[in-house]
Every structure is written in C-alpha cells, then in structure tokens.
Amino acid sequence: MNPAPEAAPLPRVTLKIERRSSHPWIFQKMVEKPANRIAPGAVVNVHDSTGKWVARALYNGHSRITLRVLTTKEDEPVDAAFFARMIGAAVSFRRDALKLDEVTNAYRLVHSEADGLSGLVVDRFGDTIVVEFFSAGMYKQRTAIMDALRTHYPAARFYYFAEEHVGKQESFDCRAPEPPPPDVITEHGLKFRVAPGSKHKTGFFVDQRDNRKTFSEFCGGKRVLDICCNTGGFGVYAKAKGGASEVIGLDLDEQAIEMAKQNAKLNNAQIRYVQADLFAWLRDVIPNGERFDTVVLDPAKLTRDREDVESALRKYCDMNRLALLAVKPGGTFLTCSCTGLVSEADFLESLRRAAWQAGRTLQVFKITGAAPDHPFLIHVQEGRYLKAVFCKVE
Secondary structure, three states: OOOOOOOOOOOEEEEOOOOOOOOOEEEHHHEOOOOOOOOOOEEEEEEOOOOOEEEEEEEOOOOOEEEEEEEOOOOOOOOHHHHHHHHHHHHHHHHHHOOHHHOEOEEEEEEHHHHOOOOEEEEEEOOEEEEEEOOHHHHHOHHHHHHHHHHHOOOOEEEEEOOHHHHHHHOOOOOOOOOOOOEEEEEOOEEEEEOOOOOOOOOOOHHHHHHHHHHHOOOOOOEEEEEOOOOOHHHHHHHHHOOOOEEEEEEOOHHHHHHHHHHHHHOOOOOEEEEOOHHHHHHHHHHHOOOEEEEEEOOOOOOOOHHHHHHHHHHHHHHHHHHHHOEEEEEEEEEEEOOOOOOHHHHHHHHHHHHHHHOOOEEEEEEEOOOOOOOOOOOOHHHOOOEEEEEEEO
16 A cells, blocks of 8 residues: 655745734735745745744735735645635534624624634525635635535535625636525514625625614604615614614615615514715705714725725714704714725724714714624734724714
C-alpha cells in the first residue's frame, strides 16, 4: 500500500515589517512582492521581516488588503476541517448562545472577521442560505464553506454572490447561480418576503431586527413616517406589532416599494407607500404642516470610499435636518447610519448640526448597533458599522 502523497508546501509571503498587530488585514504596502507569482486567493504562510512565522492567510496581490489572516497557530492547517470547525462555532453561537431560533428563522450565520473568516458573510433566510464573498480567497474555498454549512442545514437551498465592485477590487469573477425563488421568513411573529439575488443586500436587513422591535414600542396609536423604507421592515413593525394609527413608507426604489407592499399584505398591515425622493417629498409636505409622532430614517450606505466621508456626513446632516422638521414636538425619532466609514462620534456630530439647523433639541435616550448575530472584534472596529440613535424631539 502506497503512502498518501504529501501536500505541497504552501507559498511563503514575507512582510516588510515585524508583525506587532493582531488585526486580520495586512495591507499591500506592508508586504514584500513574492519572487514567484502566487495565485489570487491562495492560502499562504506569512513570515515577518525577522523571518519568524506569524500567520496563515489568504493572499491576493491585486487587493489593497493583500493578506487576510485566518490563523496564528502554526499547527492549524487551513483546509476543509478548518472551515467546518469555524462555521460550526459560528452556527452554535447563533443557535445555542443567542437562541435566535426562538425568535426568527432569519439571521446572520457568519459575520466575516468577527467569526474568524475575513471576507465571508453568510445569512440564513428560512430554508435558503445566502453566501456573500468579499475576497477571492473565500470564493476559492466555496465548496468547503458550503459543505460545512450543509452539515448544519441539510435541507437548505444555497445562493452565493459577490458584488461587482468587490469582484473588481479583488480581481475575481463570481458567477452567481440562478437566484432561488423568494421565501417568507418570520421575525418576532411577523412575516417578511425575502428575495436573495435582488439588489437589496443578501435579501433582507436582519441587522435591524432588534431596532425594529424597539421602534415599534413608540408607535402605539401614533402617526408614523418610515423614510427610506426599503422593503418595509420598520413600517410593518410599527403597524402590525406597534399598533400605529397610520403609517407612510417612503422610498425612491420601485422594486423595494413593491416588496414593501407585499410585506404589509403578509401582516394585514394597512400602510401607504410613496415612491419619491426623500428630499423632494419632505420639502413639499413640510410647508403644508405635515407632521408625524414617530419618524424613522434608515438610508442605504452612503459611501465605500474614505475620500467621500465628508460628503456623506453633509448628506446625513441634510436628510436628518429635513426629517426632524417632520417630527411633532415631543415625538420620537430614530435615525440610522450603516456607512461603516462613518464613526458613531462623527454621525452624532452630523446629527447635532442637523438639529441645530432645524431648530430642534434632541434628547438621545438609546444608541444601538446591529443585532447580536452581527458581532465585532474589539481590535477590528471595521465590523461595527451600524449606528441607530433613538431620540425625543423638542
């Protein structure tokens, strides 16, 4: 009987510096150019400038994030067993520690760096599992990833994709399969139709689950405005769970409005949806005295580019100023930012400016982020992207 062939040694990548950080991203400027070409997405051994082995990582010479560290244990190979172990731990955290199955059948299973799998996001929507790749290396490992997920969800349908800008940045071509048919998920007793493969993220914004529930508690008998309503989450909660007297949902996206109408119908919620630009609509109705007891503003991400952060902050200020003018004195206002490059401190400062310009005083009584199935590592603050600020408006 012949012995099994030994695995080929991993390529070696050397840093220009000593490794003094535990952050899983190592940028291009810190990495020596390898003597021989290494395929994008390859697993490599990383040595620092002293020659010391420091990590095993996914390599991509085309990307600004050239190395994504997966393990700092020299005796831990990055193989199918590694992905099975890491994904098993992530799934167990959601099921056993957070007990999310008692609340919903839609939640994030893998949240990239926070679960030790930089460049990978996995969401569960009922019987559909959606895998989003943010790196060529994770795309290369897709079979091991989906095999590991299948052990926990044997009956699941799978859909995977990468956004076009990610494919360009990471230099890989992710050919997504045909999207699965829309599914209906449940969350805190409410139903929502989700459509993986549509342009709305992985299908539904599960990160706002707890904020939707909290928001609904301020809607009883109230007139509610849901600005940038997307597929209707906050508005449906306000009416079907919170008992709002009237809800108006506002969004520019025709496809999102159509899905929001379906979600309202699923929950027997009477909601009026308006397809319009928020700036034009608010400037039109505010002079007519249109006011609401409870308002939520939850716009899409405003920028991915550090150069555009100042412009994004100005836009946050402008939209919050107008939204505040639509809130009755004594009313409740929830404002959100999912732009990861905008810090909580900067977002609050833009909100302070908006309140001053609107002539309103804001009493902030709660600041939250994403639901706990979207954790972040304390040394990887980039994972903390969502800010949700609850205020009383005077």
